[in-house]
Amino acid sequence: MNLYYFNPGCEIEVAAGKAVYSLPKYPAMLERDLSVLPMCFAERGDCVVTSPTQDADFKAFWRDYFGCEFVGADDRRAMSREFDFFKPWGISPRILRIGEKYNFSSTYHNSPVGQWKDEHKQLFSRATSSEIFRRMAGMEGYDDEIFILKNQLPKIAKSWDEALEFFDSSVNGAVFKAIFGSSGRGVRILKNNEMTSNLENWIRSIIKAQGAIECEHFFEKVADFSCHYDIVDGRAKFVGISTFDTSETGAYIGSIVGRCAEIPFMKDLTPEDVAHLQTVALMESPYTKYYCGPLGIDCMVYREGGRLKINPCIEINCRHSMGRLAMKIEDLVGARAEFVVFPNNAKPSVSAQKPVFSNGKLVGGYLSLTPKDSLAFSAGIYCF
Numbered sequence: 272m273n274l275y276y277f278n279p280g281c282e283i284e285v286a287a288g289k290a291v292y293s294l295p296k297y298p299a300m301l302e303r304d305l306s307v308l309p310m311c312f313a314e315r316g317d318c319v320v321t322s323p324t325q326d327a328d329f330k331a332f333w334r335d336y337f338g339c340e341f342v343g344a345d346d347r348r349a350m351s352r353e354f355d356f357f358k359p360w361g362i363s364p365r366i367l368r369i370g371e372k373y374n375f376s377s378t379y380h381n382s383p384v385g386q387w388k389d390e391h392k393q394l395f396s397r398a399t400s401s402e403i404f405r406r407m408a409g410m411e412g413y414d415d416e417i418f419i420l421k422n423q424l425p426k427i428a429k430s431w432d433e434a435l436e437f438f439d440s441s442v443n444g445a446v447f448k449a450i451f452g453s454s455g456r457g458v459r460i461l462k463n464n465e466m467t468s469n470l471e472n473w474i475r476s477i478i479k480a481q482g483a484i485e486c487e488h489f490f491e492k493v494a495d496f497s498c499h500y501d502i503v504d505g506r507a508k509f510v511g512i513s514t515f516d517t518s519e520t521g522a523y524i525g526s527i528v529g530r531c532a533e534i535p536f537m538k539d540l541t542p543e544d545v546a547h548l549q550t551v552a553l554m555e556s557p558y559t560k561y562y563c564g565p566l567g568i569d570c571m572v573y574r575e576g577g578r579l580k581i582n583p584c585i586e587i588n589c590r591h592s593m594g595r596l597a598m599k600i601e602d603l604v605g606a607r608a609e610f611v612v613f614p615n616n617a618k619p620s621v622s623a624q625k626p627v628f629s630n631g632k633l634v635g636g637y638l639s640l641t642p643k644d645s646l647a648f649s650a651g652i653y654c655f
Contacts, residue, residue, distance in 0.1 A: 272316045272352070272354050273317045273355055273356045273358050274318050274320065274356075274358065274375075275309035275310070275318070275319045275320065275339075275358050275359070276319075276357070276359040276360065277302055277307075277319075277320075277359075277360050278359050278361060278365070279298055279301045279305070281359070281360060281362065281395070281590055282361070282452060283295065284363035284366065285363045285364070285395045286451035286452075287364075287365075289365065290368035291365070291368065292364070292365045300646070300647045303322045303646070304641060304645040305641060305645075306321040307321050307341065307640070307641060307642065308650060310333055311596050311599050311640070312591065312596070313338075313339035314339070315337070315338030315339065316338065316340075317338075318340045318342050318349055319340070319342070320342055320343070321343070322344075323343065325642075326644055333640075350372055350374070354373060354375050355379065356379045356382075357373065357375055358591075361395075361591065362384050362590075364387050367386065383560075383562050384562060390560070390561045393557050394557055394561065394562055395451060396450050397485045397586055398427045398450055398483060399557055400568075401424075401426075401427055403549075403552050403553065403558075403587060404425065404552075405424060406551075406552040406556075407548045407549065407552045408424055412544075412548055417580060419580065419582050419583075425486060428484050428486050429482065430478065431478065434447065434486055438486070441489065442488070443491075444462040444464060445461050445464075445487065445488060445489055446459070446461070446487040447459045447461075447477075447484055447485070447486055448485040449484065449485075450481040450484065451481055458520055459473060460519070460520065461489070462489060490575065491573055491574045491575065492571055492572075492573050493571075493572045494536060494571070494572040495517055495570075495571055495572075496512050496514045496515070496531065496534060496571070497513050497570065497594040497595075498512050498545060498567065498568045499511055499513065499567050499592075500565070500566045502558060503563060505559045506559060507549070507553040507566070509542075509546040509550060510598075511530035511531070512542045513526050513530065513594035513598050514527050514531055515527075515593070523612060524611065525611035526593055526597035526609065527607075527608075527610075528600055528603070528607075528609060529598060529601035529604075530601065536579055537581065540581070545570065545581065548583060558589060562589055564591075565590065566588065566590075567587070567588040567592045568583075569585040569586050570582060570583050570585060593610065597610040602632075603632065603633055604633045604634070604652060604654065606632075606654045607654065608633065608652050608654045608655070609653060610640075610650070610652050611651060612648065612649075613649060614648055615646070615648060615649055616647075618649070619653075621637050621655075622639075622649070622651065623637070625637075633654060635654045637651055638652045
C-alpha cells in the first residue's frame with residue numbers, strides 16, 4: 272500500500288532548498304487542480320492525497336476503476352496507517368517534510384529517497400543532465416551522423432561573459448535555461464541572434480541566483496519524445512518511449528496515449544539504440560547512486576542541413592512525468608488518443624464531447640481526468 276502526492280513544482284522546491292516553503296502561484300494552482308492525477312499510477316489499496324472537490328461522481332468513477340482511495344491532506348485515517356512507500360511526483364525538502372506526518376515502512380525510510388540528502392539537489396540540476404549528455408557523446412556508439420555534433424553540446428556558463436561568448440558563437444539561435452526549472456519555465460529562446468538588455472538582465476539574474484545558466488544551440492524541432500526508465504537497485508531499466516507536444520516556450524501540452532514502438536520519423540533507429548546510450552551514461556551517475564523511482568529523458572528529432580537528427584538528452588526529469596502517465600493509461604483506451612493538460616480559460620473544443628465507450632474502453636470523445644470543479648487547470652483523454 273503506497274501513498275501518492277502530486278507536487279509538480281518539485282524542481283522549484285529543490286531550488287528553494289527549504290522544508291517549509293510556499294509555492295509560487297502557477298505551480299500551486301497545478302498542484303491543487305491536478306492533485307488526482309497520480310491515481311493513474313496507483314494500484315488497488317493505495318491512497319492519493321487530493322485537494323477538496325464536490326465532484327462525488329468523479330471520485331466514485333475513478334475509485335472503482337483504479338481501486339485507490341482519495342484522501343485529504345489532513346485525513347486522520349491515512350495518518351494512522353502504515354504505508355509501504357511514499358511516492359510523490361518528485362522528491363524535495365518540502366514534500367518529504369509533508370510526508371513526515373504519515374507512517375511508512377522501514378523499507379521506505381532505508382531507501383535512497385527515504386530522507387532528503389544534499390546529494391539529491393544535483394538530480395534536478397540541468398548541469399547534471401548536461402554532464403550525462405557529455406558522457407553519451409564520448410561513448411563508442413555515439414554517431415555524429417545521427418546525433419548532435421560534439422561541438423554543439425550544451426554549455427554551462429558561470430558568468431555573463433561565458434554566456435555572451437556562447438551566444439556570439441551560435442549560428443541559428445540560442446536557448447538559455449535556468450539550472451533549476453521545468454516544463455518550459457525558466458527558458459528563453461532567441462531565434463534572431465539579437466541580444467536585448469532585458470535578456471541580458473534575465474541571464475545575469477539567473478547566474479546570480481543559481482550560480483550558472485545552461486546555454487544550448489537552437490535547432491529546428493520536428494518532434495519531441497521521451498525515453499522512460501525505472502531506477503531500481505542502482506540500475507536504469509528502460510520501459511519505453513512516449514511522444515509529446517509542447518508550446519513555443521517548451522511548456523507541456525499533451526502526449527499520445529501508450530508506448531510508442533518507434534522514434535518519430537527515424538525509421539532506421541530504434542528506441543533501444545538510444546536507450547543503450549542513455550542507460551550506460553546513467554551508470555554510476557547521481558541518478559543511480561542517490562535515487563530510486565521513475566526517470567525520463569526528454570529528446571528531440573530536429574532538422575539540420577536537410578537531414579533529420581536526434582538530440583538524445585535535452586533534459587532529465589528525475590520524477591514522475593506526464594509522458595509516463597500517458598504510457599500508463601494505455602489500457603483505458605481502445606482507439607488512438609491523446610492525454611492533454613490545459614488551462615480552463617482555454618479549453619479545447621474536444622473537452623465538450625461526451626466520452627464513448629466500447630467493451631469498457633474509451634473509443635471516442637473526451638474523458639476527464641480531473642474533477643468538474645477544478646479552478647484553473649484540467650486534464651483528460653480525447654480520441655481522434
